Amino acid sequence: MHDLTWRPLTPRDAQASADLLNAMETADGIGENYTAEDTLQELIDPYADLERASLAAFDGDVMAGYLKIRFKPSAEEVHRVFLDGGVHPAYRRRGIGATLVDAGVAAAKVVHELHHPSAKLVVDVNRPERIAGLAELVRSRGFVPVRYFQRxxxxxxxxxxxxxxxxxxxxxxxxxxxxxxxxxxxxxxxxxxxxxxxxxxxxxxxxxxxxxxxxxxxxxxxxxxxxxxxxxxxxxxxxxxxxxxxxxxxxxxxxxxxxxxxxxxxxxxxxxxxxxxxxxxxxxxxxxxxxxxxxxxxxxxxxxxxxxxxxxxxxxx
CATH class of the missing domain: 3.40.630.30 (Gcn5-related N-acetyltransferase (GNAT))
Structure with missing residues (x-):
């Protein structure tokens, strides 16, 4: 953990993000492969506040893990924000995932107060259930399953x-x-x-x-x-x-x-x-x-x- 450099994501991280996600795919097998153009599209999402609500861990030029929050353009009674993230297979079981989830929840509160403070805040994580260790991680942070989707x-x-x-x-x-x-x-x-x-x-x-x-x-x-x-x-x-x-x-x-x-x-x-x-x-x-x-x-x-x-x-x- 102390050997890593931590900072918010920027659009210049598109290739490093793609490399990380493709490394994750080799371990998780969820059918998601990326080009730098694909990840750039996510990094320039108008409802992803990278400065306030993203974080990435780097080992030199290698992205070891990341998180980003995407808030909703509108909300009535409930504001559901998405916490997206992942950890490179070579860097798992070192506490990086827990650090990122905790930082993501804190960042969600920040963007929520900026955009929809009168609504109730709910932080969502939407991932395939087959990813090893994910259920244990999010449960340990207080998340509960509320819905299931089928591919x-x-x-x-x-x-x-x-x-x-x-x-x-x-x-x-x-x-x-x-x-x-x-x-x-x-x-x-x-x-x-x-x-x-x-x-x-x-x-x-x-x-x-x-x-x-x-x-x-x-x-x-x-x-x-x-x-x-x-x-x-x-x-x-x-x-x-x-x-x-x-x-x-x-x-x-x-x-x-x-x-x-x-x-x-x-x-x-x-x-x-x-x-x-x-x-x-x-x-x-x-x-x-x-x-x-x-x-x-x-x-x-x-x-x-x-x-x-x-x-x-x-x-x-």
């Missing part, structure tokens, strides 16, 4: 998917309809657990970045009105590391009045056919296991199977 995958073989009902039309993403995509996402996710509307700056950072795949991202319309959305991402670093080209459905949603009518399933079917036609090897998505709208069952019916479970750990501060 689901589709082989894109033997596609037998529904067609769109009469009166509906699908169009791919374009600069012209970008705001329709964002607005439908925000309205559709209004009743999703923990979700808040994405302002334009966050949409640009998290969605329409270098991992965005506009040719496999679709807007659903009825009588000209935007009523559904599906956004696809794909990571070149994952493809290079695994040889598998994955179309990840990052956003799937329809307006409330169009639910339970088979519309979302048909929109997803359209995207599955498009992904297969463009040479993707599989499709994937993450779903809340406790989703009250039955999304898990919809995805199972469409041919997705569960491959990994994530745990949302929370600490009420």
């Amino acid at each position: 689901m995958e589709h082989s894109l073989s033997a596609l037998d998917v529904p067609v769109l009902p009469d009166g509906f039309a699908v169009e791919p993403w374009s600069k012209r309809n970008n705001e329709d995509f964002r607005n439908v996402r925000n309205e559709a996710y209004r009743d999703h657990w923990g979700a808040v509307p994405m302002p334009a700056d966050l949409w640009r950072n998290k969605i329409t970045n270098q991992t965005f795949r506009p040719d496999v991202s679709f807007l659903l319309r009825e009588a000209g009105h935007a009523v559904g959305v599906l956004v696809t991402m794909s990571w070149d670093a994952d493809t290079e590391a695994t040889g598998v080209r994955d179309a990840h459905f990052m956003v799937i949603g329809t307006l409330r009045e169009y639910r339970r009518r088979g519309v979302a399933g048909a929109l997803m079917g359209h995207a599955l056919r498009a992904a297969a036609g463009q040479g993707y090897d599989r499709a994937s998505l993450n779903v809340d296991s406790a989703d009250p709208l039955g999304a898990f069952g919809v995805f199972e019916k469409a041919g997705f199977v569960s491959t990994m479970r994530y745990v949302r750990w929370a600490l009420e501060v």
Whole structure:
């Protein structure tokens, strides 16, 4: 611990961050590979205050561990901030993880007081449950599991998917309809657990970045009105590391009045056919296991199977 240099992250740490995350992937096997461009996108997140709410430990030029806090652009009764971080496999079991978690909770309090002081603060950690030692670490700091999410995958073989009902039309993403995509996402996710509307700056950072795949991202319309959305991402670093080209459905949603009518399933079917036609090897998505709208069952019916479970750990501060 005393041999390490500690300081906040900066955008100049993009390559060191990618190197750390890729080293973690070799040990944890959670399917997350990164380029420096990917990590830079996270470091310039408009809702990550690196100066006040990040910390990295360096051994020379090697990043041994890091944390960063991402606060929400809006909050009503509860402000859920994300604590993201990790420790290089070669530096684990030395107390670095505990130091980072404690620093992260303290940093969360700082940005919370700056942005949403009237709301209740909850610090969230969202990671695959298979990471060795993680559960013991966060439990020791007072975190408890509050939600479970499933990663689901589709082989894109033997596609037998529904067609769109009469009166509906699908169009791919374009600069012209970008705001329709964002607005439908925000309205559709209004009743999703923990979700808040994405302002334009966050949409640009998290969605329409270098991992965005506009040719496999679709807007659903009825009588000209935007009523559904599906956004696809794909990571070149994952493809290079695994040889598998994955179309990840990052956003799937329809307006409330169009639910339970088979519309979302048909929109997803359209995207599955498009992904297969463009040479993707599989499709994937993450779903809340406790989703009250039955999304898990919809995805199972469409041919997705569960491959990994994530745990949302929370600490009420």
